[in-house]
Structures are given as structure tokens and as C-alpha cells.
Amino acid sequence: MTADLKDDPVPAPRPDAPLLAVDDLHVSFRMRGQDVHAVNGLSYTLAEGETVAILGESGSGKSVAAQAVMGILDVPPARIGRGSVRLRGEELLSLPERRRRDYRGDRISMIFQDALTALNPVFTVGDQIREMYRVRRGLGRREARDRAVELMDRVGIPSAARRLGDYPHQFSGGMRQRIMIAMALALEPDVLIADEPTTALDVTVQAQVMRLLAGLQEEMGMGMVLITHDLGVVAGVADRIVVMYAGSVAEQAPARALYARPAHPYTRGLLASVPRLDRRGGPLVPIRGAPPDPAALPSGCPFRPRCPRAEAICSAERPPPVTVAPGHTAACHFAEEVHGAGPE
Amino acid sequence: MPDPSEGAPRRDAPILQVEGLVKHYPVTRGVLFKRAVGHVRAVDGVDLELRRGETLGVVGESGCGKSSLARLLLAAERPTAGTVRFDGRDVFALPKPELRALRRRIQMVLQDPYSSLNPRMTVGDIVGEPFAIHPEVAPKGERRARVQELLELVGLDPGHVSRYPHQFSGGQRQRVGIARALALHPDVIVCDEPVSALDVSVQAQVMNLLAELQRELGLAYVFIAHDLAAVRHISDRIAVMYLGKVVETGDEHQIYEHPTHPYTQALLSAVPVPDPDAPGLSGQIRLEGEPPSPLHPPSGCRFRTRCWKARDVCAEREPGLEERDGSAHPSACHFAAEEALTEQT
Numbered sequence: 001m002t003a004d005l006k007d008d009p010v011p012a013p014r015p016d017a018p019l020l021a022v023d024d025l026h027v028s029f030r031m032r033g034q035d036v037h038a039v040n041g042l043s044y045t046l047a048e049g050e051t052v053a054i055l056g057e058s059g060s061g062k063s064v065a066a067q068a069v070m071g072i073l074d075v076p077p078a079r080i081g082r083g084s085v086r087l088r089g090e091e092l093l094s095l096p097e098r099r100r101r102d103y104r105g106d107r108i109s110m111i112f113q114d115a116l117t118a119l120n121p122v123f124t125v126g127d128q129i130r131e132m133y134r135v136r137r138g139l140g141r142r143e144a145r146d147r148a149v150e151l152m153d154r155v156g157i158p159s160a161a162r163r164l165g166d167y168p169h170q171f172s173g174g175m176r177q178r179i180m181i182a183m184a185l186a187l188e189p190d191v192l193i194a195d196e197p198t199t200a201l202d203v204t205v206q207a208q209v210m211r212l213l214a215g216l217q218e219e220m221g222m223g224m225v226l227i228t229h230d231l232g233v234v235a236g237v238a239d240r241i242v243v244m245y246a247g248s249v250a251e252q253a254p255a256r257a258l259y260a261r262p263a264h265p266y267t268r269g270l271l272a273s274v275p276r277l278d279r280r281g282g283p284l285v286p287i288r289g290a291p292p293d294p295a296a297l298p299s300g301c302p303f304r305p306r307c308p309r310a311e312a313i314c315s316a317e318r319p320p321p322v323t324v325a326p327g328h329t330a331a332c333h334f335a336e337e338v339h340g341a342g343p344e
Numbered sequence: 345m346p347d348p349s350e351g352a353p354r355r356d357a358p359i360l361q362v363e364g365l366v367k368h369y370p371v372t373r374g375v376l377f378k379r380a381v382g383h384v385r386a387v388d389g390v391d392l393e394l395r396r397g398e399t400l401g402v403v404g405e406s407g408c409g410k411s412s413l414a415r416l417l418l419a420a421e422r423p424t425a426g427t428v429r430f431d432g433r434d435v436f437a438l439p440k441p442e443l444r445a446l447r448r449r450i451q452m453v454l455q456d457p458y459s460s461l462n463p464r465m466t467v468g469d470i471v472g473e474p475f476a477i478h479p480e481v482a483p484k485g486e487r488r489a490r491v492q493e494l495l496e497l498v499g500l501d502p503g504h505v506s507r508y509p510h511q512f513s514g515g516q517r518q519r520v521g522i523a524r525a526l527a528l529h530p531d532v533i534v535c536d537e538p539v540s541a542l543d544v545s546v547q548a549q550v551m552n553l554l555a556e557l558q559r560e561l562g563l564a565y566v567f568i569a570h571d572l573a574a575v576r577h578i579s580d581r582i583a584v585m586y587l588g589k590v591v592e593t594g595d596e597h598q599i600y601e602h603p604t605h606p607y608t609q610a611l612l613s614a615v616p617v618p619d620p621d622a623p624g625l626s627g628q629i630r631l632e633g634e635p636p637s638p639l640h641p642p643s644g645c646r647f648r649t650r651c652w653k654a655r656d657v658c659a660e661r662e663p664g665l666e667e668r669d670g671s672a673h674p675s676a677c678h679f680a681a682e683e684a685l686t687e688q689t
Binding site: 057058172173174175202203204205206207208210211229230231232233234235236238255256259269270271273274275276277278280283284285286287288290291306 | 405406513514515516543544545546547548549551552555570571572573574576577578596600610611612614615616617618619620621622628630631632634635
């Protein structure tokens, strides 16, 4: 990985540094001789036991950013242009791949939307979990097996010992998701990145998996980065929310503040456009148009073409993040006014 | 409910009437000598009614049979048993030419606007293709103008008639699919997950469009979806399905504010609400496990294996879908009753 870090030299790990600090992360892809900017300056920090949600639609750059943090982006075609990712103060982007590999699973781990493609179809789930204990922890056969059974029990797989010899396709969607969670948490990482972990699941199973994740997080005290497009899932579990739009951070706030008083027109628009289960309102207020093509972003504010309050300044100048309340920022020229308008 | 009396059809008579509908798919073993080793009971005795101009929401988790039901309503498949009456006539007893004529009046909108539009056809050809099969609807010379009218009706630029699907965004493609469904002036549109493949900010556009078209054209919708909030928003009446059966049905208010079937209650309580002050994970009815296989549904009540109210009678006797002491609307549970949905911890 050749991230050219123009900032200060790599700092040593510090116990008092935040668990995870992502700062001004830029990721682009070289496609058809053109740079496509997928992530344009993402910053957030994550503390122990905290859940930060990255909320965005398809193409917002939320998954690419997570892969960059995890160190699993293919470089090239991807390029991490600038920025830093620090785990307890230690810069990850400049670490040699060997060291990074040691960190994956052990310190920072990831689960995905589709467990069927994330698990290896030709090995039993027992093999896949045991392998981790044997390779990474140097455990013997028997011990690795016992730990695997223990772990499968812990994520709620019935008759775990018997199912160790089953292949991924023999499990239901919800059970596969549990197995993937088990594998991600086997080495007790400090940070878990969950990329749309329940999107493919039915709603009752989704609730089970979210409960499981919340319980394990509490037990292990890990920090969680939850990547999702679902405003409902986020509301129930996130401490803080980062709203991404077209590769940039539109708004960042504590969860309650974001829902109660959004300060970015995009966030406001999203909240007004989703139907609510708990009430039947009037017509939905959609956001006009569609998200922009990352290869052809509009000038100035990326949300400008769809924004009801856009003015001349919005196409001329890219809005910097404006702090509207402690811990609450929005990248909008009119953030103060939008925030001042209060709830819908 | 009064018995449907004999004689002339009433004005508010249902446009679509489903009775005892069953669809079993055989599961076969063997290559040369195929033999059925079992049946997937995808739809297993469904009664439904759709009135003119209304929206019937059908909700349920994957595998509950809602998409199989859609194919039966469209007469794309023949049922194992039961009837579908369209405007009073039994669809599966019609002679071929009449079935063909009837198909004009019931159309569908599919989930994925990326795979349901032919990438090699222009949008104009896609929207106008139904006229090739039903030429009586629009004479040849008028077709282009009619296609442009349709594009305008769904909020697309009529000038884009010669563009290809890949030149449109997901939401616009779904509009193309809707324009195609409208081409033949249908009475009923079956929408199978019409917004679930779209971005959140675009879903509302398509839902609002469907609502507007309904008001303007008097369409009736069967709106099949797993998104309970979307279904509540758009539906007048709702049917909740579980393992091939309707477990509860009623109007929007009855189902969402006064659900009486434990499955409906659990389903509603599991939906995350976009409000950090909502009860959240702790206030949910905790439903364990996943739906059993439709290959071997449980005896009696199909939900009993996951139900916290289940007793012996639930395994012995299947509860009918009917009004009960604890339920003012039809609910298929021996112990149907309202329950405080948001028990705080």
C-alpha cells in the first residue's frame, strides 16, 4: 500500500489515543483513464464500546471507505490519495502489508452483507473457524475445535457441536450471518466494521442479528462501525451518525440530535422521504432527482442539484463543515438556518 | 358480513376475488425417472378480495408465498386448486382468446428495473411493446404519440423515447416499467416489491407516482412487499402472509394499530423505526428461529413453532381466518387478541 501521507511522521501507538481515528480519507479509482473519486475526505473517531453509523445510499462511498480502513481494497485500481487511519494512534495506512495482515481479525474485523459469498463454500464452517484458532493462535486440533463450538454456541447456533461439520449452504441466511459474526469476533478484535450486516435478512431475523451484535459488543467492549442505508436500523443502535453523500460527509452528529434537528438539507430530505411504520402521514416528500455519478460530480456542493435551498454560492464553493452544536457538524452553506428550523 | 347474493354484480363488487387458492410445486428426485418426493406448499389456501381503485398490501417474509401468489393473480401459472375471479369470471376456466383479452386488464411492475427491461430495446420500444400483442388498444400510426404520452404520465421526458435503459437511473427505469404496465389501460396492477431495489431517496418518488396514478386512473393495486412501512403508507387493506397462508387481514388501521395475530405483532415490533427515542431493540417481541420449510409445514397452526402463545390446541387444530372475540377483523389464531406492543424494559 503506497499512501502518500503528507502529514507528520507515523506516530507511535498511544494508549490514550482514540480507538479508531479516520482523518480526511480520500479514495479514488482509476477507470477508463479517469480518476473517479469515491471518498472525498471522510473523518470520524470511534471509542471503545461505541457505535458509529455511516449512513449513505448506494454510491455514497460508505463501503469503499470501510474497505480502506480494513485494508482490503485492491490497490490498484483503488488509490488512497490522502488521509490517515489510526488505531490507538498507530497509522495503519503506512504499515507494511505483513503487519496489517496481523491486525486484521485480531485488532479490527469486518462482516459483510452477504455471508454466502463471504464464507468459503468448499470447507465446513467448523474448518473455517478452527483454522483461525490454529493459524493465528497456534492452538492444537482439539483445543481449536472446543473453541469453535464455544464460539458457535455464543452466537446462538443450535446444537453447535453437531453442526461443525456442515457447509455454509446448509445453514439458513440468519444462521450464516451468525457464523460470519462468529468468525469476525473469534480473535476478539477491538473494532468491528459491519457493512450492511442485516440488509439481506428478513425483518424478524434482522432484529435477532442486531440484538446479537449489540449483546456481543457490550460483552467485549469493542467499538463498532455500522455501515447501512437504513435510517431505522441506525436509530436503534448508533451513538453517533455520519451521513455520507457522494463520497463526502454531509452531516455528523450524535444520533438523537441528527434525527431531532438535522442541519443538512440531504439528511432532512431523507427523513422526510421514508414512510414510517409508527404513523401514517400524508404524501411522502421525496428528494428530487437521483444521486450523482461519482465520475461526474457537480461543482461546489455535491447535493446542490437536488437541494431545495441551493443558491449561487452552492455551485461556486464547496461548503466546509459548519459546527451547529457540540459534536454536530454539517457541510452546508446554510447549516445554521437548516438546523435552526428545528424538526419537521 | 352478508352473504354475497346472487344476481347482477354490485358496483362495489371486487374486481379480483381469490378463493381457496393453492399452489404446490413438486420437488423431484432422479434424472431419468423423476418422481415427486414432496411438495413445496408455496400458496396453501388463500382467500383475498381486491376492490376497484383500492390498494391491497400483501406482506410477509421471504418464502411466505407472496411472489407465487403474484404469479397466480397474473395467470402466469395455473393453481393446484382454487379460483381467481376477475370481474366475476373464473380466470382459469376461460378459453384462450378470452384469457388473452383479460390479461390486458391486469399488468405487473417488477422489483428490479435493471433486469426487467431489455437492454437492447429503446425505452420507446419497451413501453410500446404491449401494443404489438394487443394492437386493438392503439392503432399503428398512433403508437409513438401514445408512448410519449405514457412517458409524460410517469414523469419522464417524452423526448427520451429513443434512449436505452442504461441511460436512465434506477428510479427512472422503474418509471419506464410503470409506463409499460399502464400501456394497455389495465384495471389492476400487481406490484411485486416495486421499490425495494431503489435508493431510499428515490423510493418516495416512485411511491408517490403510484399513488398519483391510482387517483388519476382509478387503478387497483396489489402491492407486495416486505417493507412494512412502505405497505402501510400505500395500502387501504393489508393481508399478512406466513408460510403460504394469510394469517391476518384488515384495513390499514386495524393491522398496524390493532394487530391481533402474534405473527403480525412480532413482525411489526421487529421493524426498526427511524427515531432514537422509539423503544428499539429492548421493546421488541423477541421472535426466535426462522420460518420452517414450506416443504414440511407444522401441523395445526403454522406459526406455533415460533409462537409464545402456542398450546396443545395449536398443534391439533388449524385456526381459520375469521373474526373472533379478541379480533374485530379476520385473524387466524385461536388466541387472537391485541397486545401491548411496546413493553419497555
